[in-house]
Amino acid sequence: xxxxxxxxxxxxxxxxxxVADRLTRILPADRLDGVLASFAAVKDVAxxxxxxxxxxxxxxAGLRAAGLNPRPVAWSPLAWVVDAAxxxxxxxxxxxxxxxxxxxxxxxxxxxxxxxPQPGEMVLDLAAAPGGKTCQMAALMDNQGWLSAVEPVRDxxxxxxxxxxxxxxxxxxxxxxxxxxxxALTPERFDxxxxxxxxxxxxxxxxxxxxxxxxxxxxxxREVAHKQKRLLLSAIHALKPGGxxxxxxxxxxxxxxxxxxxxxxxKLGDAVEVTPVDIPVLHxxxxxxxxxxxxxxxxxxxxxxLPDSLVDGFYLARLVKQRSTQ
Ligand code: SAM
Numbered sequence: 001x002x003x004x005x006x007x008x009x010x011x012x013x014x015x016x017x018x019v020a021d022r023l024t025r026i027l028p029a030d031r032l033d034g035v036l037a038s039f040a041a042v043k044d045v046a047x048x049x050x051x052x053x054x055x056x057x058x059x060x061a062g063l064r065a066a067g068l069n070p071r072p073v074a075w076s077p078l079a080w081v082v083d084a085a086x087x088x089x090x091x092x093x094x095x096x097x098x099x100x101x102x103x104x105x106x107x108x109x110x111x112x113x114x115x116x117p118q119p120g121e122m123v124l125d126l127a128a129a130p131g132g133k134t135c136q137m138a139a140l141m142d143n144q145g146w147l148s149a150v151e152p153v154r155d156x157x158x159x160x161x162x163x164x165x166x167x168x169x170x171x172x173x174x175x176x177x178x179x180x181x182x183x184a185l186t187p188e189r190f191d192x193x194x195x196x197x198x199x200x201x202x203x204x205x206x207x208x209x210x211x212x213x214x215x216x217x218x219x220x221x222r223e224v225a226h227k228q229k230r231l232l233l234s235a236i237h238a239l240k241p242g243g244x245x246x247x248x249x250x251x252x253x254x255x256x257x258x259x260x261x262x263x264x265x266x267k268l269g270d271a272v273e274v275t276p277v278d279i280p281v282l283h284x285x286x287x288x289x290x291x292x293x294x295x296x297x298x299x300x301x302x303x304x305x306l307p308d309s310l311v312d313g314f315y316l317a318r319l320v321k322q323r324s325t326q
Contacts, residue, residue, distance in 0.1 A: 019252065031282075043105075047104060117140050117145075122191050127179055134169065134172060143171050195248070241323050261299060271324075
């Protein structure tokens, strides 16, 4: 389908042509204009209350005392939103400086919730910096258990460590390593693994900020896809039989999403299975066909979160390991 409003057409023209064309092929016709409009929206600011540092009510009281008016999010007691215009004021509150809140888009908060790490478990975050999801997982685990956080890029690794300290995370063990090596180093050691993969970041495109699109190219998508395939295999090898893995990206490209999970299923056969996941925001099922290629039907259980004026675009697949891959 083609965009059917002038607004849609104008904004399509400003996205890289290949991305706009791809969106028209992927999205349901009645969602296309809304998604295109989201690239120009000035988004309200979502944040997560960090119960490792302070109780929910005390944080909210502090924010209100600072003149802010946080709005709740129906599906998570810890997710809150302020108007875009209040972002600066939010970052000047004691709660922000003391790590009692963490600014994190709602789509991003869905990945740890889908993984659902439990207190006492062994958990791996294979692409961790700057650490928003690592901190959220530590909070879900109530700082009990073991949380390995892997990040190879030096400055991002130090930013990760800083954020974990500031957020009061005591169970994290940080490793400055390439995630592709981790599966072989720690085979079948973890109960749960998050692979929030490095990606082309298409869902972060902002038509008000041309720089957000400056580094995108079809070649970049191919390059990250190659890395993602190897990272996902490493993540699966690090997972115990019976364990749960979430693979996520902030890209719309099937080559970075369904095709990566398809390749792992193809290689490992029935050793892994894609399982349904409950997503409380606007979404569509993962694709089971792309560019004339039929993909594993299990990919219909994966999820494409559709962006709107608050939520970023996101892709998420929940995998359960059925048997050893050693
Ligand atoms: N999960 C993070 C969060 O919620 O704050 C965001 C992760 S970001 C999407 C992907 C990260 O993967 C980047 O920090 C990037 O430097 C890192 N990365 C790049 N190559 C990697 C590799 N070979 N192994 C592990 N991580 C890698």
